[in-house]
Amino acid sequence: MTSLPEIQAMKRALELAILGRKAVFPNPMVGAVVLDSSSNSVGEGFHEKCGAPHAEIVALSEAGAAASSGTIVVSLEPCCHYGRTGPCTDAIINAGIRKVVIAMLDPHPNVSGKGKKQLESVGIEVETSVLLDEAEILNRVYLHYLRTSRSWITLKMALSMDGRTAAKDGGSRWLSCEESRKQVHRMRASAQAVMTGAGTVRYDDPELTSRGSEYTGEQPARIVVSATGDLGNSRKIFEKPGRVIIAVPESVSGNIQEFQREFGADIWGFPADSTGYGFNLTLLLERTASEGFGEILCECGRGLATMLLRKKLVNTLSVFTTPLILGGEGLPAFEKLGINSMVDSIRLENVRSSLLGTDTHLEGEVVYWTD
Ligand SMILES: NC(=O)c1ccc[n+]([C@@H]2O[C@H](COP(=O)([O-])OP(=O)(O)OC[C@H]3O[C@@H](n4cnc5c(N)ncnc54)[C@H](OP(=O)(O)O)[C@@H]3O)[C@@H](O)[C@H]2O)c1
Structure with a gap:
């Protein structure tokens, strides 16, 4: 079940994601918010431009130790591969996150459900499709590019x-x-x-x-x-x-x-x-x-x-x-x-x-x- 603070955090993550609009392509726009174990927002971030740290990394580093036993709310499935930056799934696991709330799975062939699986394999609760329609509209340019x-x-x-x-x-x-x-x-x-x-x-x-x-x-x-x-x-x-x-x-x-x-x-x-x-x-x-x-x-x-x-x-x-x-x-x-x-x-x-x-x-x- 998605809690009200998680839904509010996802709305904020989507707002943050848009800030990368002009510079992230061919990457997707992504925003993330970290909630501590009492559901207070303790860190947030967005993917600013192609090659820059991913939203999850920015939000986790702002949250620091407060992320432990908390939740990360992210508008796109965290990556699990080495690209220009390291896998976000590793950073989430290392931060001691208990739950990951995702708007949209990433259809990129390097991810496409693998990030979710890796998180689940270490016992992290993962919830998907939260504000999915909004996330798909937000990333229509990225989705179109992957298809065409x-x-x-x-x-x-x-x-x-x-x-x-x-x-x-x-x-x-x-x-x-x-x-x-x-x-x-x-x-x-x-x-x-x-x-x-x-x-x-x-x-x-x-x-x-x-x-x-x-x-x-x-x-x-x-x-x-x-x-x-x-x-x-x-x-x-x-x-x-x-x-x-x-x-x-x-x-x-x-x-x-x-x-x-x-x-x-x-x-x-x-x-x-x-x-x-x-x-x-x-x-x-x-x-x-x-x-x-x-x-x-x-x-x-x-x-x-x-x-x-x-x-x-x-x-x-x-x-x-x-x-x-x-x-x-x-x-x-x-x-x-x-x-x-x-x-x-x-x-x-x-x-x-x-x-x-x-x-x-x-x-x-x-x-x-x-x-
Ligand atoms: N109301 C509006 O929103 C608006 C906006 C812009 C313009 N306009 C008006 O539209 C009028 C101009 O219309 P237009 O049809 O001539 O302009 P256009 O659509 O801007 O330009 C047409 C030109 O595009 C090139 N072109 C189209 N398809 C191509 C293809 N597959 N490969 C290579 N080149 C291709 C051709 O260039 P070549 O000419 O080199 O063959 C063609 O003549 C003006 O009166 C202008 O004021 C109105």
């Missing part, structure tokens, strides 16, 4: 009430109110990278940086996806600090070395897609994950948005709707997606909605019917 080896994509779009992303002339400024724009700057500040298509760069000349009071001191990397390497005369994307990556088919990567020479941008070339258009975006998202970008905020027009959805690469859809109408002349959010009836529609689950100034903000995880 890809980055998690949040596609953000600003739409008119009739679902248009821009007016007929291509203008989309300002298709959302000030509060929504502030929210977007917060999203950029917490993303490791922001991605867009060459069409948006050519038309809008965006910076794609986090600005105003939402700026946290570190700009996300900016990734531009292009089939042609043509960015027109737009250069703002290179002007602010932060890494800029231009992803193109191998056949054009040689033609755009000027962006590397003049602005220090990284040019990533990919084999041409079998369809003959651009390159396979799945390869791009595998590369971004291998370079440490767990979660990418995508702010693009309908061209790239359609390609990502067709390939089932969008994980979260985040839509800001503003109270104006652009009519049938306006640019639609997506091109054809092969949806002919309601049963084919792409739906969202775990939907969150809020009012931001005059806009509505709706966000949820994409469910593809054939999954």
